[in-house]
Amino acid sequence: MSKISLIIEREYLTRVQKKSFILMTILSPIIMVILVFAPIWLAQLSSDETRQITIIDQTGLYDGIYQDSEEYRFSYTQGTLSPAEMRADDSQPYAYVIIKNNLLDDPNGMTIYSQKQITNSCESMIKSKMEEFLKNEKLLSYNIPNIKQIIDESDVNLSIDTIRLEEDGAETQTSSELVMIIGMAMTLIIYMFLMLYGGQVMSSVMQEKTNRIVEVMVSSVKPFELMVGKIISIGLVGLTQLGIWILFIAGILLSVGAFFSVGGAPDAASIENMTAVAGSINGVDTAQLAGSEAGIAQEIQRLIGSIDITQLLVCFVLFFIGGYILYASLFAAIGSAVDNESDTQQFMVPITFIIIFALYAGIFSAENPDGPLAMWCSMIPFTSPIVMMVRIPFGVTTWELVLSMIILYGSAIGLAWVAGRIYRVGILMYGKKPSYKEMLKWIRYKA
Amino acid sequence: MYYLEANHIVKQYATHRALDNVTIKVPQNCIYGLLGPNGAGKTTLIRIINQITGPDEGEVLINGRPLHPSDVEHIGYLPEERGLYKKMKVGEQILYLAQLKGLSRNDAKESMKYWLGKFDIKGWEKKKIEELSKGMQQKIQFITTVMHNPKLLIFDEPFSGFDPVNANLLKQEILEMRDKGATIIFSTHNMGSVEELCDEISLINRSHVVLQGEINSIREQHKKHLFKIEVQQGSLASNELYEILETKERHSGHTYTLRKRDGQMSNNDLINLLTQQCQLTGFEEILPTMNEIFIETVGESALEEKNNTSQSPKNYE
Structure with a gap:
């Protein structure tokens, strides 16, 4: 038995003292963090460049429904532009959106032209913004009193709690994602x-x-x-x-916990920064998150505790x-x-x-x-x-x-x-x- | 009193019988040669004595009692294929292996000091094995074998890899350990060192012991009745009692190589016969060297084997 312990002792000590072991132990977590955050960081990098989108609205009905964001900048013109003219255009926007007809009457009245294939996220952004606008338009057209207020109020933001029923009868709040x-x-x-x-x-x-x-x-x-x-x-x-x-x-x-609880008040600005970053990553409204910033730390702690x-x-x-x-x-x-x-x-x-x-x-x-x-x-x-x-x-x-x-x-x-x-x-x-x-x-x- | 006895050992591998009813008896305090061509089964026998592997049949006795697992602490083994942990420092390596042989750390340190001093390599403890030359590594390997002052030492080709100076040093060490009471089993192909060192031998060939006994009596048994005769005056010629195989002229006489035709005739009779014909100045019987005996014995059985249908032996050794 003492021989096994001798073998274990020697093998263990030589391995733990190896430079490669020490390096691996220290570097691996750092590499892991980099592997997780690098793609997020890179994704943000690419979105730093703003894309120019020209809306050619031949109907004049949809002026200003797209607003400039960090990613996209919109310009509105009326009139017509043939594909050949688009190609020859010196300003070279990222995409042209041409609206030919009233979209409520003609759902196919909208076309996107671009020189390079536009990204999926860009297309869906254009589509969903327009759909939302059209939905409101349609509702407004029914002439219901106070319709504007109703629409605003119906904008509900959901947050679902999942609770697991334990064998001992306790209820534990969980997060299935976590x-x-x-x-x-x-x-x-x-x-x-x-x-x-x-x-x-x-x-x-x-x-x-x-x-x-x-x-x-x-x-x-x-x-x-x-x-x-x-x-x-x-x-x-x-x-x-x-x-x-x-x-x-x-x-x-x-x-991190100490940072939240002790530095909470004086560092409100930095938390706001962080939540802003977090918000923009998830595409969630920043202002909304900022309001509940105090709860976030607690929320995380409670979920981990679950x-x-x-x-x-x-x-x-x-x-x-x-x-x-x-x-x-x-x-x-x-x-x-x-x-x-x-x-x-x-x-x-x-x-x-x-x-x-x-x-x-x-x-x-x-x-x-x-x-x-x-x-x-x-x-x-x-x-x-x-x-x-x-x-x-x-x-x-x-x-x-x-x-x-x-x-x-x-x-x-x-x-x-x-x-x-x-x-x-x-x-x-x-x-x-x-x-x-x-x-x-x-x-x-x-x- | 035999220190080690291996009785009727049989070891069977899948398709090959490595040892077939092999018996060797090693007297206490003797240097015992274990000889044989490659693949004869020597290493298998050595491994059985070391309890690295077990025999299928037969038993190994040490000091008259069956081998016990704790007996490894009394055995020092230098395998033919040497090996050390290359990245380990000399000192750590020696201490580790000594502790595995049952020495306490302090005793091991003490012993290491002694042996490093003896081989004139003090202050090497901090060097890594891989930094050493091959010959130096061999020295370290030898030290790890003898560190725990074993009663039984098993050397498999101990001199390979040593220059003549260090080989001689090693030889002296082996003899010294024998004089201090150790029993030594010595496996080699170098017949010169067998004649020089061994008291008894066993020659193993194709899983069988083909020759066994004291080295002097073996040489005696294998003698060809050859004599080296120096004469000053007169000359010799072959006759019905002896034949002259070789004649060499010297400045004042001849040197003959002579063979008795009749083994029964005593050397005294031969001398008498010779002195009648010439002035005898030298008379020496030529005993066969171990090398000749080895080749003769192994060659014979190889021939026998050839007559039987030849099996392809696997290299289990």
């Missing part, structure tokens, strides 16, 4: 960790074999001890990294450990059987296939967390760590959780045993790439 985001994040993290650290187990086993250090090692310790020591130490490295990230995120959340973070973390760690043992054993067996990186392909393909299937199953389970796909895949040990993590934020019954975990741990331990049998023979075999059949034979060899 739950889904958390589930997906968990799934991706667990997928990433399984691939990353499983892969590390494999390359480390292979390195020991090609280094020939392994023969010296197994003359001091049992091959199984060596394998288990390696799997445990690399798993601990993974958990260390995860722990650091959780502290990281907790730190950020806490400091998810049982402790349960989530405990389950995450347990499923991670189970899934990791399962896959790491497979990877260790493969690493022991081959002599070089290129020979691993043959064995990696089926594993990659399964793990990617699990990822997709996880993603689709987010749509229907209690459907048969989600249900079955959260019981099959090769997919359950990934799929279960999607389902947990939506709420999973306890018996399902327990059953899934028992199956996972049972098969993980079984597989570790089988992998140990292959490992013990494989590490001392050089030269030939073994076939599956041979590897099955190794399992039956006497120790």
Whole structure:
């Protein structure tokens, strides 16, 4: 036993002290943040350029219904312009909108010309603005008294609360979007960790074999001890990294919380800025949001509070450990059987296939967390760590959780045993790439 | 008293029997040579003694009792294919492997100091293995093998990769350890060093022991009744009792290589016979070298094997 702990100690310390580990641990969250926010930022960049749209209104009915925004600038003219003239036009607006007839009488009376294909968002903006205007026009034409006031009042802004009925009778306010985001994040993290650290187990086993250090090692310790020591130490490295990230995120959340509660009053201006940015991202009316700014922080806190973070973390760690043992054993067996990186392909393909299937199953389970796909895949040990993590934020019954975990741990331990049998023979075999059949034979060899 | 006995060992791989009823008995405090061509089964036997793999049949006794897992702490093993963790520092590497052999960290440090001093490489603890030359890595590997002062040492081709100076240094170390009471199993193809170092040998060929015993008696058994004769006056010619195979002129006489025709005739009789014909100044029996015995024995069985339908042996060694 003390030999395993020696192996774990050495493997763990050398890995944690590696520059690449420290860099990865610090840089990954930063890269993640950049990956999430870069597209949003880029999308904003492109919209900074304002697009010129010329409205040629031959009816004169629709003057001024489009108003200049950050993205679009409108100019109105009357008269006619043939396509040839448009082409020759020096000012080159982004698009021409030609209105030939009264649109209430002739719905096809509007045409958009442009030199480049206009964006979908631009077209729908033009369309929806006009439709709204026409709807109001139509209503006004019925000559109902106070119609203007009625229309204004009918402009309702909805905000739906979703409430989950807990088994203990409590009502928890939830946000299905938040739950889904958390589930997906968990799934991706667990997928990433399984691939990353499983892969590390494999390359480390292979390195020991090609280094020939392994023969010296197994003359001091049992091959199984060596394998288990390696799997445990690399798993601990993974958990260390995860722990650091959780502290990281907790730190950020806490400091953001402190910022909202302490700096709330004096920093109202900056909050207004932030909400303005947030508003423009979502295309929501900024002024409306600004009014409820004080509630936002509370809202976020309450929604996060609605998810049982402790349960989530405990389950995450347990499923991670189970899934990791399962896959790491497979990877260790493969690493022991081959002599070089290129020979691993043959064995990696089926594993990659399964793990990617699990990822997709996880993603689709987010749509229907209690459907048969989600249900079955959260019981099959090769997919359950990934799929279960999607389902947990939506709420999973306890018996399902327990059953899934028992199956996972049972098969993980079984597989570790089988992998140990292959490992013990494989590490001392050089030269030939073994076939599956041979590897099955190794399992039956006497120790 | 035998320190190590491996009795009737059988090891079967899928299609290939690596060891077939192999028995070796290694006396305490002796250097035991394990010889044989590539793929004969030497490494398999060594791995069984090291408990890296188990025999299908037979038993291994150490000090008269069956091998126990904790016995690895009394065995030092230098495999033919050397290997160390390349990125690890020399000191850490030595301490780690010594601790895995059951030494406490402090004892390991103590022992490391001694051995680094002995090989004149003090102050190397902080260097990484990959920064060292191959010969230096071999030294470190040797140190890791003997660090825990094992009672049984197993060396598989220990001299490969060493220059003559360091090979000699190593030889001295091996002899010194024997003198201090260690039992040593020594596997090699270098027959010169076998004659020089080994007390007893086993020659394994195609999974079987084909020759076994004390080195001197083996050479005695395989003698071809050849003699180196130096004479000052007179000359010798072949007759019914002996034949002259080679004659060399010296400034004052001849040197002959002579073969007795009758193995039963004693050397004294031969000397008597010779002194009647010439002035004898030198008489020496030429014993076969281990190299010759090796080639002869392995060659013979290879021939036998050829007569039987030849199987394709797999390289499990």
